[in-house]
Amino acid sequence: EAGVVQSPRYKIIEKKQPVAFWCNPISGHNTLYWYRQNLGQGPELLIRYENEEAVDDSQLPKDRFSAERLKGVDSTLKIQPAELGDSAVYLCASSSSGTGAGGTEAFFGQGTRLTVV
């Protein structure tokens, strides 16, 4: 079974430019997460989807970040315009749980390492 697939693996952009990350979750997983991991830190949730619906986007900086999950499968995370402080690893994860099932394992992709110069 294929795992969570993310692309690109690495991205270097100049500040003020736009950037997009793509995630394909494990087949059948209804729940999709985007996390941001700063250097030397643990991941922090940006947004969580249940199927097509964003059910928790409280930590998403909405002035410059946007996300979508069309048809409840693939997802795209976009930053426009990027700032120096956005340099981080962006991790996508998926799980089979529905809302409230806190004990279900989340499977992570390899991440996209973004460097803003």
Place this chain on the structure above:
Amino acid sequence: AQSVTQLGSHVSVSEGALVLLRCNYSSSVPPYLFWYVQYPNQGLQLLLKYTSAATLVKGINGFEAEFKKSETSFHLTKPSAHMSDAAEYFCAVSAWGGKLIFGQGTELSVKP
């Protein structure tokens, strides 16, 4: 609110020695607790999880963790370290809806 604290950002052990990585949690409800491992330039891989069944949880690669409610701890151990265990380890608590709240991470180094 839930939170996790990992004691020690870096732990170094000799090959064959005991590995002990410390994690304390804060939760107003019975928690779900996880340990994940991250190798360089990789995503996170689940080592083990506690979901209110047995308090001693066995995971992959010889790791285990014990849930101690009285101490609000979920420390990760392995009897004998191997060079391949060198990685970053994250403790996490699961909030409502499956959101994971991670600790800061502990980097494990294994000396030959």
